[in-house]
Amino acid sequence: MPTNQRDFLTAAVTAAGVTATNDLVHAQDHSHQAVPSDVALRVKSLESLLVEKGLVDPAALDALVDVFEHKVGPRNGARVVARAWVDPAYKQRLLRGGTAAVAELGYSGWQTDDLQVVENTPKVHNLIVCTLCSCYPWAVLGLPPVWYKSAPYRSRAVIDPRGVLRELGTELPDDVEVRVWDSTAEQRYMVLPERPAGTETLSEEALAVLVTRDAMIGVANVMSPPSGGRG
């Protein structure tokens, strides 16, 4: 850390060529934990340095952020789940080899290079966690939410999965087997939730709308549509 914070901030602002106010306020507004107010400036400063050293192209950063914000995400995983619900042969391929099966729908890379899809049934409920860090199948679920990456979930998912689900609004019956998948290696996981009752007439597209990120992590079930409406 710099010995003189004020000098450092001044230098960082100069180097980054920005006025600091907006990002500073932004960072403070959204800090979930105690984020120092100068972090936005330090990051701008680091980007300037890496660009100057020829290590990073700002256009590449823009492109990567665009993928993380707009191309990957749980809508992709929801399409996979809906396809598995309506196509038994696809479901078998999905459970046998997640990576190849999601590639059939156009999703590859982005942390799904070794993907196992685990199926919820009336007797088995699966839950995904990364106790050591934040491993997550980006291509189908996007970047993980903050709570997934934070100490309370990472610590408790393995020792008290039923309590975690209860806290997030889902009570599991006593006779259900809970399987927690701790993503400690390069293997990534996604839950294939149970298809809810009353959806027999829904189209694949309408089913996909019901599927939530939380259901594919395993901290929720997919709910029946409110009106049992038609797809």
Next chain:
Amino acid sequence: MNGIHDMGGMHGVGPIQYEKNEPVYHAEWESRVDAMTAAVRGKVPGGLRQGIEQLLAADYLRMSYYERWYESLVWRLISAKVATRAEIESGRSAEPKAASTNAYSAAEAVALLSLNRSERRDISLAARFQVGQQVRARNINPVGHTRLPRYARGRLGIVDQLRGVFPIPDAGAGGRPQNLYSIRFSARELWGEQLAPQDAVYIDMWDDYLEPA
């Protein structure tokens, strides 16, 4: 290492802070740190996690997720002598601007992450353990990086799947390829009698983490 990052089973870290309709990033700087980390892949030695594991436990807990990533990237740049602390603090290179860029273009950066690039090695190594076999997770406490979580060490499990051959990421192992297994640990073996008898935790483990039981 027995670091603060190895959180499975800890108590006292508070309730889950669930946010409805959470945005992908909470501030622009988070997206830039995320993208920079992805964009220097293969260009700066060391890994994200090794860098995070350099943080003191108190700092780890105080920092937000992407602040840890920032600190990890800074540590890697300094350790690899790609940049000095003074350069990082000033945001200015001490050397003349590079004549040509070594950076990935936008297309290259996206392609790098879009391609399937499994770490799986297409070689055959005799598996020491078979599906259904009882094994014990070794009681090891290495000071460097490992993926064997503390809560499983010394515990009995059952081999559920053979995953194939993958490089072991532990410090000092040099990425040596080994068989990787999915091991099923009963919740009671890990945590005691208060857990439901049918519940289980599955952990991916390399050969070096396991011994016959």
